[in-house]
Amino acid sequence: MWITSQQAPLTFFVRFPLARGRVVRANVLTMSTSAHSPASSPTVTDRLVEANGRYAADFKDPGMDAKPVLQVAVVACMDARLDLHKALGFSLGDCHTIRNAGGVVTDDVIRSLAISQRALGTRSIVLIHHTGCGMESITEDFRQELEHEVGQRPSWAVEAYTDADQDVRQSMQRARTSPFLKHTDDVRGFVFDVTTGKLREVLPAS
Numbered sequence: 008m009w010i011t012s013q014q015a016p017l018t019f020f021v022r023f024p025l026a027r028g029r030v031v032r033a034n035v036l037t038m039s040t041s042a043h044s045p046a047s048s049p050t051v052t053d054r055l056v057e058a059n060g061r062y063a064a065d066f067k068d069p070g071m072d073a074k075p076v077l078q079v080a081v082v083a084c085m086d087a088r089l090d091l092h093k094a095l096g097f098s099l100g101d102c103h104t105i106r107n108a109g110g111v112v113t114d115d116v117i118r119s120l121a122i123s124q125r126a127l128g129t130r131s132i133v134l135i136h137h138t139g140c141g142m143e144s145i146t147e148d149f150r151q152e153l154e155h156e157v158g159q160r161p162s163w164a165v166e167a168y169t170d171a172d173q174d175v176r177q178s179m180q181r182a183r184t185s186p187f188l189k190h191t192d193d194v195r196g197f198v199f200d201v202t203t204g205k206l207r208e209v210l211p212a213s
Contacts, residue, residue, distance in 0.1 A: 083135040084110035109142040112178035137199040
């Protein structure tokens with residue numbers, strides 16, 4: 008018998024005599040175990056773990072400090088089309104990257120930025136939205152839909168928007184006026200064009 012880490016049913020056949028000279032009866036006991044069938048298909052996570060094994064085989068500790076070299080924190084959308092390190096010319100260890108749906112400055116982003124600045128020495132904040140964002144195609148009704156589905160309304164706002172530029176300005180204002188952020192003189196916002204790879208700067212409201 009072999010056992011690995013994924014859920015699968017395991018069946019045991021238990022035989023025992025009822026009495027001397029009588030027919031032996033077989034009972035079947037089925038239980039859920041941490042068994043993974045050799046024939047089961049690998050999941051995406053399995054592939055990631057396998058890739059990490061190859062990565063770790065050649066990994067060498069870079070000996071870096073936890074503080075970003077360029078003292079900058081980037082807040083951006085989680086969209087899979089944004090390769091921030093390549094788009095901004097970053098190397099490993101240069102920056103903090105904080106990502107969420109829309110790249111919006113929320114209370115939790117303020118939490119991360121406060122830690123980034125006060126504990127790890129960053130001074131500049133770069134905010135990046137992008138063209139064709141999924142946040143432009145949903146509304147705050149998403150919360151009500153979730154409530155109807157699961158019976159509980161989310162405590163968080165969806166932060167949907169229809170104007171990327173205006174939402175960048177709002178996020179810039181939230182960062183600049185937060186009492187928890189120590190450095191707010193260098194907060195700049197941009198919209199990344201997913202078709203050209205270019206950043207377009209958004210000026211704050213006058």
